[in-house]
Amino acid sequence: ADELWTRRWGSVPAMAAITSVMRAHQILLSRVDAVVRPFGLTFARYEALVLLTFSRKGELSLSKIGERLMVHPTSVTNTIVRLEGAGLVSRRPNPLDGRGVLAAITERGRAVVEEATRALMAMDFGLEGYDEKQCEQVFELLRPLRVAAGDFTPPAE
Amino acid sequence: ADELWTRRWGSVPAMAAITSVMRAHQILLSRVDAVVRPFGLTFARYEALVLLTFSRKGELSLSKIGERLMVHPTSVTNTIVRLEGAGLVSRRPNPLDGRGVLAAITERGRAVVEEATRALMAMDFGLEGYDEKQCEQVFELLRPLRVAAGDFTPPAE
Numbered sequence A, B: 001a002d003e004l005w006t007r008r009w010g011s012v013p014a015m016a017a018i019t020s021v022m023r024a025h026q027i028l029l030s031r032v033d034a035v036v037r038p039f040g041l042t043f044a045r046y047e048a049l050v051l052l053t054f055s056r057k058g059e060l061s062l063s064k065i066g067e068r069l070m071v072h073p074t075s076v077t078n079t080i081v082r083l084e085g086a087g088l089v090s091r092r093p094n095p096l097d098g099r100g101v102l103a104a105i106t107e108r109g110r111a112v113v114e115e116a117t118r119a120l121m122a123m124d125f126g127l128e129g130y131d132e133k134q135c136e137q138v139f140e141l142l143r144p145l146r147v148a149a150g151d152f153t154p155p156a157e
Helices: A002-009 A013-039 A043-054 A062-069 A073-085 A107-122 A132-148 B002-009 B013-039 B043-054 B062-069 B073-085 B107-122 B132-148
Strands: A059-061 A089-093 A101-105 B059-061 B089-093 B101-105
Touching: A002 B043, A013 A043, A013 A107, A013 B013, A013 B107, A013 B132, A043 A059, A043 A062, A043 A073, A043 A089, A043 A101, A043 A107, A043 B002, A059 A062, A062 A073, A062 A101, A073 A089, A073 A101, A101 A107, A107 B013, A132 B013, A132 B132, B013 B043, B013 B107, B043 B059, B043 B062, B043 B073, B043 B089, B043 B101, B043 B107, B059 B062, B062 B073, B062 B101, B073 B089, B073 B101, B101 B107
Parallel strands: none
Antiparallel strands: A059 A101, A089 A101, B059 B101, B089 B101
């Protein structure tokens, strides 16, 4: 298709680059999803658990989780409901926000994060073919895009 | 979070790289989705239309579309149903496959692909901050991952 594209619209390096990013995402996501599946997780749910592990009290509001992971509120709710169903988080109303909900990681959740992280590290998060330097190049090359999107600005508390 | 991650599990360049790919995907997808939205498209539907444009007869089976775009049959069906609803493709039973369906791009579909492509090229597919060389670096750096996943093997006809 790349070849047909070039014949039709000329060489468009940006098109080749975006296709690469989208396919890399698809390939990596399917690899890491497969590795966390035995833990009853998807990679998205794993990321939410890691975020809770990193919070001071092991507890965050759903709105904060959505903000940090930059995902839609509906997706956060779905993720947390699934994690609660698996006994990895518990939910309670936010005493500081009448309509808000807090999610806390459970002991079982903490244990699962550790195990899943070990499994993911063992397969280099799907990047087995890449050495340390190449991984850093991926990070550096995509960094300006993320900076422009506000990724490295600490969220307002 | 990157900092907390490092404190907890040590420096894991693969984790930083996969996070970069996932965020880059999220950022670019939201940019290109916004640009094709006025045409009644999502980027996924745009990709399906482009594929049909490139086919000899402007018509492909849904299974072939799924194979080429490497997406799940359910997603292909959903994409094609939406495109048909917008008058951009038409569907008919595949005479060569009793349970199969063929999707053909309509004249209106061809016109929309042209307009949407112009709009996407005008914003460099969300990569405005990247020059030609950087776009090529993104492609080259992610190429081994895609090669390993079979991306550049021509699909069997």
